[in-house]
Amino acid sequence: MDFQFTEEQRMLRRMVREFAEREVAPRxxxxxxxxxxxxxxxxxxxxxxxLGLPFPLEYGGSDADYHAMVIALEEIARAxxxxxxxxxxxxxxxxxxxxxxxxxxxxxxxxxxxxxGDKIGAFGLTEPQAGSDAGATQTRAVRDGxxxxxxxxxIYITNGSIADVVVLTAKTDPDKGTHGISAFIxxxxxxxxxxxxxxxKMGLKGSVTSELFFEDCRIPAENLLGEENEGxxxxxxxxxxxxxxIAAMAVGLAQAAFERSVDYAKRREQFGRPIASFxxxxxxxxxxxxxxxxxxxxxHRAAWLKEQGQRxxxxxxxxxxxxxxxxxxxxxxxxxxxxxxxxxxxxxxxRMYRDQRLCQIGEGTNEIQxxxxxxxxxxx
Numbered sequence: 001m002d003f004q005f006t007e008e009q010r011m012l013r014r015m016v017r018e019f020a021e022r023e024v025a026p027r028x029x030x031x032x033x034x035x036x037x038x039x040x041x042x043x044x045x046x047x048x049x050x051l052g053l054p055f056p057l058e059y060g061g062s063d064a065d066y067h068a069m070v071i072a073l074e075e076i077a078r079a080x081x082x083x084x085x086x087x088x089x090x091x092x093x094x095x096x097x098x099x100x101x102x103x104x105x106x107x108x109x110x111x112x113x114x115x116x117g118d119k120i121g122a123f124g125l126t127e128p129q130a131g132s133d134a135g136a137t138q139t140r141a142v143r144d145g146x147x148x149x150x151x152x153x154x155i156y157i158t159n160g161s162i163a164d165v166v167v168l169t170a171k172t173d174p175d176k177g178t179h180g181i182s183a184f185i186x187x188x189x190x191x192x193x194x195x196x197x198x199x200x201k202m203g204l205k206g207s208v209t210s211e212l213f214f215e216d217c218r219i220p221a222e223n224l225l226g227e228e229n230e231g232x233x234x235x236x237x238x239x240x241x242x243x244x245x246i247a248a249m250a251v252g253l254a255q256a257a258f259e260r261s262v263d264y265a266k267r268r269e270q271f272g273r274p275i276a277s278f279x280x281x282x283x284x285x286x287x288x289x290x291x292x293x294x295x296x297x298x299x300h301r302a303a304w305l306k307e308q309g310q311r312x313x314x315x316x317x318x319x320x321x322x323x324x325x326x327x328x329x330x331x332x333x334x335x336x337x338x339x340x341x342x343x344x345x346x347x348x349x350x351r352m353y354r355d356q357r358l359c360q361i362g363e364g365t366n367e368i369q370x371x372x373x374x375x376x377x378x379x380x
């Protein structure tokens with residue numbers, strides 16, 4: 001059992017941290033304040049190889065693995081939650097299913113521009129009546145000659161209105177329930193495909209979250225992703241990986257809030273001495289450090305299992321459950337350590353608290369994670 005990063009992983013972490021501290025962190029507050037998606041930073045992530053980390057060179061990737069993706073996500077989230085969730089949705093939820101289930105032709109067509117950052121990807125799953133119950137999707141895809149015609153609506157789609165490529169789910173055989181759902185690739189500009197409004201959100205304000213509408217949207221037959229009626233299994237597999245990714249993002253946000261709390265506690269004086277000397281503050285710092293370390297280990301275990309080709313559904317759900325709830329507790333305590341200063345925008349911990357809240361909802365709510373975990377445990 002080895003708890004140490006390899007030399008390659010240490011080099012990657014150092015490279016991503018330097019990139020994040022140099023180019024992302026100085027703009028994090030501006031991104032949050034203006035609600036503007038940083039197109040230039042997204043493209044820069046492509047230039048330095050972050051958008052294609054787990055994919056082979058053949059498809060424009062960096063020829064690393066999913067563990068590398070987890071390391072990068074934590075470091076980007078440590079600087080900006082908005083950019084981290086964009087990276088997660090683009091790579092884990094759009095590129096990953098194309099790589100896992102796509103034909104060679106689909107991979108050659110879509111992955112290189114996505115991994116370079118020339119195009120932005122999104123994953124269309126959630127609908128007004130299909131959130132946690134993703135099998136209740138109402139979007140329909142009907143075969144018509146040499147193509148498919150899609151009608152329906154998606155909501156809360158990260159990168160939605162700015163996406164060039166969307167992987168989405170639709171019912172192809174309504175009588176078969178979850179066994180009648182398929183996945184498709186739809187490109188921006190396809191007639192009948194229109195983005196709706198961008199949501200105004202509590203946090204992650206530099207990330208775009210949108211409605212998507214499909215009205216008699218006709219796509220070629222070859223845009224079916226994987227086998228017909230296998231979409232439900234495909235997106236469950238996609239979400240397993242996505243849960244590791246969002247857990248890594250939660251750890252990164254927690255780490256950032258923790259570091260600021262330690263620094264503030266050392267500098268802030270009350271009653272004639274630094275507040276770091278008071279037991280109440282010291283115990284909060286100790287709890288934060290311990291929980292972050294435990295969450296990070298669970299995230300890396302799940303990533304390791306994925307890379308080993310072992311089953312990791314339960315472990316991904318556990319990592320997501322623990323890391324996201326740890327992140328909320330850590331960010332809560334960070335505000336408490338800062339006192340009144342933690343509640344104002346001058347200090348970054350209030351942004352981190354708002355940004356981390358989505359982590360318990362995205363890629364399946366934590367209530368769903370508990371169902372996944374308990375189902376696995378009780379069926380044994």
